[in-house]
Amino acid sequence: MKKGKYYVNNKDMLEELQHIHGDDGYISEKLHLMFFDMAKGIGTKGRFSGYTWIDDMISDAYLKCCNVAHKFNIERTNPYGYFTTVIHHYFYDAIKAEKNQKNIKEKLREDQISQLYHRYGIQFKVNATTKAPK
Numbered sequence: 001m002k003k004g005k006y007y008v009n010n011k012d013m014l015e016e017l018q019h020i021h022g023d024d025g026y027i028s029e030k031l032h033l034m035f036f037d038m039a040k041g042i043g044t045k046g047r048f049s050g051y052t053w054i055d056d057m058i059s060d061a062y063l064k065c066c067n068v069a070h071k072f073n074i075e076r077t078n079p080y081g082y083f084t085t086v087i088h089h090y091f092y093d094a095i096k097a098e099k100n101q102k103n104i105k106e107k108l109r110e111d112q113i114s115q116l117y118h119r120y121g122i123q124f125k126v127n128a129t130t131k132a133p134k
Contacts, residue, residue, distance in 0.1 A: 008034045013079045021074050027066055035065040035083065042087050053098060061090040 016031040039061040043054050051057065065083050072082060 010080050036062045039087050057094045061087045064090045
């Protein structure tokens, strides 16, 4: 397989992660780019690409990788798999949180509408052809 300019592999990533645990403790620019490329690559996959907040998810997943980079055990040999899992879990959690917020907004909207109907005494007939508002 031909390696592209922004190809992320285990060997290079492991070398960069060893610098964090070694001398200075800072994340290098190269490792930042690796995390961002991974988050962007996973975010453009089909299962995540349809969401309107995907840019926020990508940037937040990138920051999550930067936060957990210090916790990575350098004795492991698969940092790519570790950070891919971190990104996937963050995406799933973000989607779950956004859907939860959407459900809360819909429930509040339904409650407000029902209060207005109740306050002004609007009656609805429910028959086979019409449905009452929720």
